[in-house]
Amino acid sequence: MPQTTPAAAATGWWTEAAIYQIYPRSFADSNGDGIGDLPGITARLDHLKELGVDAIWLSPFYPSPQADAGYDVADYRGVEPLFGTLADADQLIAQAHTRGLRVIVDLVPNHTSSAHQWFQAALAAGPGSTERQRYVFRDGRGPDGAEPPNDWQSVFGGPAWTRVADGQWYLHLFDTAQPDLNWDNPQVSTEFLDVLRFWLDRGVDGFRVDVAHGLIKQADLADWQEPQEILSGQEADKPRPPMWDQDGVHTIYRDWRRLLDSYPGERILVAEAWVEPAERLARYVRPDEMHQAFNFEYLLAAWTAPAQYAVITRSLQATDAVGAPTTWVLSNHDVVRHASRLGLPVGTPRPIGIGIGDQQPDAATGLRRARAATLLMLALPGSAYLYQGEELGLPEHTTMPDEARQDPTWERSGHTQRGRDGCRVPIPWEADAPSYGFGPTDASWLPQPPVWAEYALDRQRDVPGSTYEMYRTALRLRRTHGLGRGTLQWLSSGDEVLTFRNGDVVVLTNFGAAAVDVPPGKLLHSSGPLDESGRVPTDVTVWVEG
Incomplete structure (x- = not known):
């Protein structure tokens, strides 16, 4: 790769931060209903302070029918009663700040819930209405419009279009309950700037932007004729998919950046952009756009020295060229936990979940490699994201009964992909407590495997050589030696x-x-x-x- 002349390096807390992702459903349950909640998170903040992270990122907790575990948002300015109240959110933010922890919240701008008042108004208003122009509605193909407007497929499986009663079709790159917004409509831009202000005024320190590379679609909605993947990466001589990584997304994020810069306290934007090559991803973190972008190419890299060398080198060169930090990540709520993923033979295609009857990872190999990968990652310059439970060495729940699965991927893929439930199981805090200390009862919205008792926090705290103590020591040394800013x-x-x-x-x-x-x-x-x-x-x- 040709050498680039680095832009002026960004400065700010986020350039070297260790940020911990909390999946609210599965972190801590305060009331015993089997679903994690905001008061439960607040009660466990001291764990995160003790661990040594700098900030937390909360997956969505907004009002939602929960068709996709909260990524189908019905109201961007409230709290889903399952998780608590707006007052609980305010308390969580305040209590985190008293411990020196910054708070990043999820923003889901590519689509709303089909229960959102805008979409309900669009259905009622009919074709050609201003209400429909907030979403991507089109007439169908064929003499009677009975065929979808194009051949796009949903990331979750099946067609990306659903027909409504009056004959038009609406686009949903994910579940049918997640209609895509039309970001060419100024009303959409205005609405989300106001949503950003709402949460900034409540004290949040930033936003993780879901499907950040998907907001703008190619204007002609051209057929793609390729399998649908959320990753936009293509070889340099091949076209990008018409639904991903269109250049128009950058105008949106420049507007958002100007808004965030008008607030005190270094508020940040984090892109969930499944974009390759690294040079395309770096466009999202140019000086006037976002602050961070998850490095999914790194997450997906094979566990070999040449593959790791190549992705680390390529990533640093690309982000250095725009003066941004690289943002490293090994696990999150959408991928098989790396303690299991790395337990599969090197070169195994990345599974979308693992279940009964699938190839099972080698648990000992997976944990050994996961620990090695984590220590490698935490020594790299830039910011690092951790996913709840990885500090315990948690594996994927790879033997979950299929009837317990709730991820829409399982059904929409025709039971060919197990989906993401295995990495979302409520985490264990106390080996001998009900639900392993997740809550005060045995209730758990997804079943916890019996083997998780040995991973519980109380079995690892102050135990030399435990995965938890390995993480604590690594985060302390990372800060002491300035590795994040090195x-x-x-x-x-x-x-x-x-x-x-x-x-x-x-x-x-x-x-x-x-x-x-x-x-x-x-x-x-x-x-x-x-x-x-x-x-x-x-x-x-x-x-x-x-």
């Missing part, structure tokens, strides 16, 4: 070992079968025990001061 210098990169320097810390990850020597210097941290000769075994990362 720079990476490769020392070696072969087929089996990666070694780099970041400031005064040398990082080595061994991907090979044979143990290797620890770099010279003081051993600061290790993702696993060294062998009897004091060497670094396979699938272990070490940090050395020297």
